[in-house]
Amino acid sequence: MKNVAELPIGMFDSGVGGLTVLKALRQRMPCEDVIYLGDTARLPYGTKSPQTVTRYGVQCGAELVSRGIKLLVVACNTASAMALSALREAYPDVPVIGVVEPGARAACSVTKNGSIAVVATESTIAGGAYQRAIHSISPAARIVGHPCSLFVALAEEGWIDGDVPEAVAARYLDPVFNPASGAVDPVIPDTLVLGCTHFPLLAPAIRKVTPPETVIVDSAATTAETVFEELTLLELIRPGSGCGTTAYLTTDDAPRFARTGTRFLGTPITENEVELVDL
Amino acid sequence: MKNVAELPIGMFDSGVGGLTVLKALRQRMPCEDVIYLGDTARLPYGTKSPQTVTRYGVQCGAELVSRGIKLLVVACNTASAMALSALREAYPDVPVIGVVEPGARAACSVTKNGSIAVVATESTIAGGAYQRAIHSISPAARIVGHPCSLFVALAEEGWIDGDVPEAVAARYLDPVFNPASGAVDPVIPDTLVLGCTHFPLLAPAIRKVTPPETVIVDSAATTAETVFEELTLLELIRPGSGCGTTAYLTTDDAPRFARTGTRFLGTPITENEVELVDL
Incomplete structure (x- = not known):
């Protein structure tokens, strides 16, 4: 044997x-x-x-x-x-x-302001697994979960740079990282979890629409x-x-x-x- | 009974x-x-x-x-x-x-210059069914088949207007309808078949990147x-x-x-x- x-x-x-x-x-x-x-x-x-x-x-x-x-x-x-x-x-x-628990752990270890954004598929966000995993480590963390289904299709299509992925990333992420002035909650996340294994391919496009101090975490x-x-x-x-x-x-x-x-x-x-x- | x-x-x-x-x-x-x-x-x-x-x-x-x-x-x-x-x-x-044969029939009945573009999923284009159906009706037709997988994801996501669908449509269709000057084949298609049931939702964005005289056909x-x-x-x-x-x-x-x-x-x-x- x-x-x-x-x-x-x-x-x-x-x-x-x-x-x-x-x-x-x-x-x-x-x-x-x-x-x-x-x-x-x-x-x-x-x-x-x-x-x-x-x-x-x-x-x-x-x-x-x-x-x-x-x-x-x-x-x-x-x-x-x-x-x-x-x-x-x-x-x-x-x-x-x-991959969820390791990703949550990584995010909690790098955030300084306790505000963490998670981008993932519709089902992952709706199910709340990241939210639970992060809260079990850092109960006071503020979490913004954002479904970004099109990132999957972009990565599958191989469109990982150029205008299209940047436009898609901006449409998804501007409300999180560049909210309209006067928006209710001003604590911009300092950490972004790529909560889908497709998303690391789009990190360059995502990087362009997040503030320079944002730490991007993937769970790989x-x-x-x-x-x-x-x-x-x-x-x-x-x-x-x-x-x-x-x-x-x-x-x-x-x-x-x-x-x-x-x-x-x-x-x-x-x-x-x-x-x-x-x- | x-x-x-x-x-x-x-x-x-x-x-x-x-x-x-x-x-x-x-x-x-x-x-x-x-x-x-x-x-x-x-x-x-x-x-x-x-x-x-x-x-x-x-x-x-x-x-x-x-x-x-x-x-x-x-x-x-x-x-x-x-x-x-x-x-x-x-x-x-x-x-x-x-839906393929009806779509092919509609395209053959409207084209004037005999040049037909078909946009569809990767599998539909690779399988050649539209090409065969069109050729069985109009053996001399010139057909440009172009896979546009991301249109499906856009339609599912409900992103049917604005910058992103237009940028996606342009990236897919500019090589077909706006080829670089001096390109080998100058017969621009005058007919575009929407060869996927998701695509009619994106017709407004597609319309913006095709010449005004292009007839857009869907098989519904x-x-x-x-x-x-x-x-x-x-x-x-x-x-x-x-x-x-x-x-x-x-x-x-x-x-x-x-x-x-x-x-x-x-x-x-x-x-x-x-x-x-x-x-």
């Missing part, structure tokens, strides 16, 4: 956005093997109901657990916000780590750190050195996964590395 | 976009009953593979056929482009009408006319007068369906008119 520490880490997202988390994990733990599943047949999760996202999330978890993993990373904010407890209940023997690096701490605690860090492998699974259109995934991962994914699965 | 002419027309789309077709159908045939299914749990179809779209389309067809319908309208360009023959094979007793009205002709031919027009009823089915989040659907239909849909179904 394979030693548990030798097993891969499982990771899933609704699509390719979670590859920004994989990239951070690879940098923090280059020796680990990873199986990444993108549920592209049913993306996006961000406009769907908690019931549907939970069902999809548990199905993704089942696929990865059936292949033998030592830890499960929910590399999708929407699924982290909605399906985490269902996943922990369904797979009690596998530690499950989401903090999540990778959390995974490292958890595996260390459980004594499940993969022994030895050398490069870990990555297996890619997708529920639809392997060539498209490879093409758009390359943009998110920052290094090439080839079509024949991607396995099509049916959930 | 209910007379076949008394049965409703079934209609499906990946989401709420097909309600633009329902609107046209209601105007042409106010007496007919309609069952409309929006597969919102799995939208969008436009970035998915032919295999997946076909599977989803046949499942939508099964749900509607099981409820008793006299004709099936595929009110989604992507599904029309990919799943029509599979649907006809699966349900040989029910006439199946898509032509599809309604095709349904009328088919039912007349089959002697299945519903007898009598008065208003037909509409039943709404959705695979996810009835309140969201009602909210966004109202925008596409142009008349209110209330949450309790929408039935949640599991495919």
Whole structure:
């Protein structure tokens, strides 16, 4: 029987956005093997109901657990916000780590004025998971949650610079960071959480419409750190050195996964590395 | 047994976009009953593979056929482009009408210079269904197919006027309608087909970036006319007068369906008119 520490880490997202988390994990733990599943047949999760996202999330978890993993990373904010407890209940023997709590932790550690803005998908904001996670760490924090669904489509389309993403970012974020003078609440957030794994690609456009002192936080690096701490605690860090492998699974259109995934991962994914699965 | 002419027309789309077709159908045939299914749990179809779209389309067809319908309208360009023959094979007793062929027919009847642009989702353009449908009517037509995936997200978000949709439309369409001087092919299309049921909402923004003489064609009205002709031919027009009823089915989040659907239909849909179904 394979030693548990030798097993891969499982990771899933609704699509390719979670590859920004994989990239951070690879940098923090280059020796680990990873199986990444993108549920592209049913993306996006961000406009769907908690019931549907939970069902999809548990199905993704089942696929990865059936292949033998030592830890499960929910590399999708929407699924982290909605399906985490269902996943922990369904797979009690596998530690499950989401991206919301690490993102909330990072935000609380950098804010100076206690005012934090969170941009995410419609479902993540409506569900209130970030608000709860931040308040459980900093009960006095002031939180502005703002759904920015179009950022997902922009990142998927590869329109990450130029006029369009800046115009979209301004339309979403001006009410938060540049409110009309005389607006009721003058405490401009000093911290902005990118609460969707697609959004780091749009950070340059977002940066242009936020005040220069705003700290932009994404949960990828903090999540990778959390995974490292958890595996260390459980004594499940993969022994030895050398490069870990990555297996890619997708529920639809392997060539498209490879093409758009390359943009998110920052290094090439080839079509024949991607396995099509049916959930 | 209910007379076949008394049965409703079934209609499906990946989401709420097909309600633009329902609107046209209601105007042409106010007496007919309609069952409309929006597969919102799995939208969008436009970035998915032919295999997946076909599977989803046949499942939508099964749900509607099981409820008793006299004709099936595929009110989604992507599904029309990919799943029509599979649907006809699966349900040989029910006439199946898509939106691609009516749209192609409308374009061929209005173009004067034989140059037609088609904007649609990535999958619809890549599959070539519009190109084939237009060429089967006008073999000499010159066709420019252009994927415009972000239009779907804009329409869903309700951003149908202002700077952002115009900037998006310009980025997509300037290469087609305002090519750099000295470009190889100078025959600017005089006809633009909106090959996605979401796009009619963005017609005002699209209009601003196309030359004034461009005719913008959407397939909703032509599809309604095709349904009328088919039912007349089959002697299945519903007898009598008065208003037909509409039943709404959705695979996810009835309140969201009602909210966004109202925008596409142009008349209110209330949450309790929408039935949640599991495919």
